[in-house]
Amino acid sequence: MKKILSYILFLSLFLPLPLDELSRSLSSSVHAQSRKKNIRKKQNKRRPKRKSKRSSRRRSRKANIKRVRKNRAEERLAKALEMAKQGKFEEASVELFDMSRSILFRNKKMQIKYVLGLMLYEMKLYQTAAFQFSEVVRHGKNEYIKQSLEKLSLAADTLNDDTMLNYALSKVKIRSFPRIHRDKLRYRIGEIQLRSGQFKRAAETLNRVPQSSAWYPQAKYLQGLAYTEAGYLKSATRSFLSLVNSRSTQPITDSSRVAGLLGLARVSYQRKDWDNAIKYYRKIPRDTEPWHDALFELSWAQMRSAQFRSVLSNFHSLHSPYYEEFYLPESLLLRGIVYLYICQYDEMEKTLNLFERIYFPVKSKLLKYLKYANNSSSIYRDFDKFMIQYDSGKPKEEIQTAIPYIVARDVAKEGDLRSSRKYINMLNIENNRISKMSANWRRSGIGKYSNKLVNTRLRNAKKKAGKQVLAHLRRIRKELAELSEQQGFAKYEMINGKKQALKLKIAGKGLKSSTVDEENDRDFYVQNGYEYWPFQGEYWLDEIGNYYYLGTKSCK
Amino acid sequence: MFCRLLLVAFLFSSVSFAETEKVEFNDDELASESVLPVFDRPEPVKNRIVQKTNRLELSPNFGFTLNDPFYSGFNGGLAIGYHLSEYHAINLIGAFFSNDKSQYAKALEEDEFQDFENFPTVEYTLLFNYEFTPYYGKISITKQTVMNIDIFLNAGVGTIAIGGESGFAGSLGLGQKFYFSRSLGLRIDLKGLMYNGPDYTSVDNGGSNTDVSDPTIDDFDKEFTLRLLLMVGLEVLL
Numbered sequence: 001m002k003k004i005l006s007y008i009l010f011l012s013l014f015l016p017l018p019l020d021e022l023s024r025s026l027s028s029s030v031h032a033q034s035r036k037k038n039i040r041k042k043q044n045k046r047r048p049k050r051k052s053k054r055s056s057r058r059r060s061r062k063a064n065i066k067r068v069r070k071n072r073a074e075e076r077l078a079k080a081l082e083m084a085k086q087g088k089f090e091e092a093s094v095e096l097f098d099m100s101r102s103i104l105f106r107n108k109k110m111q112i113k114y115v116l117g118l119m120l121y122e123m124k125l126y127q128t129a130a131f132q133f134s135e136v137v138r139h140g141k142n143e144y145i146k147q148s149l150e151k152l153s154l155a156a157d158t159l160n161d162d163t164m165l166n167y168a169l170s171k172v173k174i175r176s177f178p179r180i181h182r183d184k185l186r187y188r189i190g191e192i193q194l195r196s197g198q199f200k201r202a203a204e205t206l207n208r209v210p211q212s213s214a215w216y217p218q219a220k221y222l223q224g225l226a227y228t229e230a231g232y233l234k235s236a237t238r239s240f241l242s243l244v245n246s247r248s249t250q251p252i253t254d255s256s257r258v259a260g261l262l263g264l265a266r267v268s269y270q271r272k273d274w275d276n277a278i279k280y281y282r283k284i285p286r287d288t289e290p291w292h293d294a295l296f297e298l299s300w301a302q303m304r305s306a307q308f309r310s311v312l313s314n315f316h317s318l319h320s321p322y323y324e325e326f327y328l329p330e331s332l333l334l335r336g337i338v339y340l341y342i343c344q345y346d347e348m349e350k351t352l353n354l355f356e357r358i359y360f361p362v363k364s365k366l367l368k369y370l371k372y373a374n375n376s377s378s379i380y381r382d383f384d385k386f387m388i389q390y391d392s393g394k395p396k397e398e399i400q401t402a403i404p405y406i407v408a409r410d411v412a413k414e415g416d417l418r419s420s421r422k423y424i425n426m427l428n429i430e431n432n433r434i435s436k437m438s439a440n441w442r443r444s445g446i447g448k449y450s451n452k453l454v455n456t457r458l459r460n461a462k463k464k465a466g467k468q469v470l471a472h473l474r475r476i477r478k479e480l481a482e483l484s485e486q487q488g489f490a491k492y493e494m495i496n497g498k499k500q501a502l503k504l505k506i507a508g509k510g511l512k513s514s515t516v517d518e519e520n521d522r523d524f525y526v527q528n529g530y531e532y533w534p535f536q537g538e539y540w541l542d543e544i545g546n547y548y549y550l551g552t553k554s555c556k
Numbered sequence: 557m558f559c560r561l562l563l564v565a566f567l568f569s570s571v572s573f574a575e576t577e578k579v580e581f582n583d584d585e586l587a588s589e590s591v592l593p594v595f596d597r598p599e600p601v602k603n604r605i606v607q608k609t610n611r612l613e614l615s616p617n618f619g620f621t622l623n624d625p626f627y628s629g630f631n632g633g634l635a636i637g638y639h640l641s642e643y644h645a646i647n648l649i650g651a652f653f654s655n656d657k658s659q660y661a662k663a664l665e666e667d668e669f670q671d672f673e674n675f676p677t678v679e680y681t682l683l684f685n686y687e688f689t690p691y692y693g694k695i696s697i698t699k700q701t702v703m704n705i706d707i708f709l710n711a712g713v714g715t716i717a718i719g720g721e722s723g724f725a726g727s728l729g730l731g732q733k734f735y736f737s738r739s740l741g742l743r744i745d746l747k748g749l750m751y752n753g754p755d756y757t758s759v760d761n762g763g764s765n766t767d768v769s770d771p772t773i774d775d776f777d778k779e780f781t782l783r784l785l786l787m788v789g790l791e792v793l794l
Contacts, residue, residue: 287591321602322595393597533694536702539602540694544593 073104077112084119090441093119097446110142117148120450121155127430127457128450130155130164137171145171153185160422166192183213190222199230203239217243217256224263233271240264258288265294265301274305286545292323295545296331308338312549319354320539325396327410327476329359329483336490342553345498352494355487362404363480369402370473376466377459383469384462387412387421403473411472420465427458601692606704606735608639608689608793613647615743617789621653624783626661626756627677630654631785637687639793645687649712651787653678676719676754676773678783683727683749685712695734704735716751719773725751733791741791746784753781 080095096116099105105112117132133152136144149168156164169189186209193202203226209219220243227236243260250257265280281298284291299314315335318328332355339348373379386401386408401408411417431454434442441447535547592598614636621629631654637647655677657665664670691707708731716725731745754776 285591286593289594291593322593322599325596533696533702536605537603538605538694538704541592541595541598541600542590 069104073099077105077108081115084115089119089123090438093123093446094441094444097444097449101445110136110139110144114144114148116446117151120446121151124433125430125450126155126159127161127427127454128446130159130161131453134164134167137168150181153188154181157184157188159426160419161426162192162419162423183209183215183219187215187219187222190219190226194222194226194229197229199226202226203230203232203235211246216246217260220246221256221259221263224260224267228263228267228270233267236267237264237271240267253285253288255288258284258290262290262294265297269297269301272304274301277301278305278307291545292318292326296328299331299334303334303338308341308553309549309551311335311338312551313547314545316535316547316549317544320544322539322541322544325406325409327406329355329480332358333483333486333490336487336494340490340493340497342551343497343501344551345494345501347551348490348494348497352487352491355483358406359480360484362407363477363484365404366407366473366477366480369404370470370477373402373470373473376463376470378466379469379473380462380466383408383411383466403469407473407476410476411469414468414472417465417468417472420461420468424458424461424465427454427461430454431458604642604692604704606692606706606738606741606793607642608645609641611639612794613637613639613645614792614794615647615649615789617649617651617743617745617787619651619745619785619787622784622786624658626658626664626672626675628654628656628658629678629783629785630656631787635789637685642692643689645689645708647685647687647710648682649685650680650682651785652680670756670760672756674770675756675759676721676771676776678753679717679720681714681716681725681749683712683714683725685710685727685729706733706735707731708733710745710747716749718751718753721773723751725749735791739793741793743787743789743791745787745789747787749783749785751781751783752778753783755779 076095077099080092080099083092083095093116096112096119100109100112100116113132113136117129117136120126120129120132123129130152133148133155136142136148137152149171153165153168156162156168165188169185169192186205190202190206190209193199193205203223206219206223206226209215213219220239224236224239224243227233227239240260240263244257244264247254247257247260261280261283265277265284268274268277268280278298278301281294281301284294295314296318299311299318302308302310302314312335315331315338317323318326318331319335332351336348336351336355339345339351373382382402386399386403386405389399389401390409390412396405399405403411431451434447434450434454437447442451533543614634616632616634618630618632620631621627631651633649633651635647635649637645639645657672661670661672665672687708687710689706689708692704693706694702694704696702710727710729710731712727712729714725714727715722717723727747727749729745729747731743731747733741733743735741754773755778756776758777759771759775
């Protein structure tokens, strides 16, 4: 006992955080054991002495054997902890894993599991560690739940393992969580509430993340989303504004600031406040990823406020070869509709034909793919094959993919799939780590267990991701079917318009012959310090987003 | 999907709407940023007007020497090239040189310092070049028209004939092309031609004290010569 107590003292003085926790856990268990012994002694005193000498000898022999076993077990545990103290996590984990399965240590199973989890966490085997912590939590009625929950949520967060994280968060009490991680926890809880459709509760939880926290921008953004989903558009605007204002000292391309602006623009659009929507969309810097989406959404806002020339200016960028890999079927239809408004039927026909040329083959390829693809694992394999080629920088023409290229590229940007891929990636990293461990470790119980566990998780994660891909592909299939139908309507309107124009022409009141605004003075741009380049078919990267449509309305 | 349902609604109200709405362009939409949009695989230009990959190039050219004190060095020739890509090309350039004396040489002759009449001069050169075009751009001179340009660097090796004898020559050059259309352009080329040439001051051929009356190339000392050529030519892409 003295040995253990001195060891604990030593540990608490010299060990880093996980082992401090470890010593605390050990000391508390020692106190618990001494209390139990005292009680047992008292009980024994009260019992009458009825047994014979022979049986008492047998009893004392058994007790001796028990004591020896116990001492050996304690020595083994102390040895394992000593290895942990020396940073020999591999050896310690092998020992602790064996101990966790031994009947000799059944009283200390949860303690051992927790310490084993800490060892694995130190070895960056987060998935395997998370399972140890989750077992401690699931077992309940032990003194390691609180610490295990904390570690479990951290490991799950690192892994991006939503299932594990949800489980941990469903058990955790914020007040019992270390102060340093509380904001992160609130953010994560809010995120999960939002995902499960509890919008008001999510907004309330996220509201508790203080402005001083590093999680404040993310929390405010999600809060804005939660309010939007719940239909509280004014509150959503306030949340997004708070986010944008809190990032006023950051560079204008700050991703949180940009997300806030995009949120403001979208909420304004939803409120049918076109002017403000246009204002916020325009504030999104061109050298940021969301700018592309913003440009398209801006076109809708401009369309709703009848700024047709501006819409067509945007589409000149959006339908340039720079966007030939983007999935933008709706924008082509919208462009066609604008041409219909301004009676530019020839341009409308070109646009609708472009839609046919690009999206009809995509639609039929997708239909064909979905007809035979039912297995989520194989769907994920196809998608992953695409992603590997795409990430390696292969040009579009050389990428071999069963899923249509622009569809796969679009699906890859979906949040749920990105999250799943991040988790799969983390599992792959963990798998690599396991394969790089010493042969002894890999052959040991914990080695085999980790390998099996990670591979099973990987298989399941891929299945889940495959299902997500499938859901997105089905959504796109439905979307393309609807848009194709609308393209048909638009074509009908176009033919009708052409017919009307012909009738007017026969009656001597045809369309205007000039389709370009000749009165638009090009000097205007130059005088205002801009360069003016007439468009001659070439698209330059620095011109994207700066095209101005000079066509006119042909209707009389 | 962003306001998809609106499409149909718009469609059925389109004709009357078109009659009433005015096409407007807001001046406040002028560019306020000079940064580039973010793409996974950014390329500076798409749909190039002048596309050179796998095209042959013919270039008749004319030029003169910038740094020869004794001869004008007017030259004319032809280059035939092949573009391996938009950036890389190879070409073969041949040029003949005139032996017209410069004003300075004439002045020396008048003062009987030197007689350049029978001195060996550069006759022709034939060079095999590699050409690298790192820059493709455009300029607008009249605001209404745009001209594509590119800037190239080249390096070559070949032969040079001086006074009936051939020797090794190397060249380094820098130039610019101005394209009037997809296939026709103007080429301006500044080239440094390097070779082992005669030192015209190593033979005294002026007045009565002449070293040799009719000097050949062997009578001269040889020295490293850097001849700067400015060449202008038409470029035809086939």
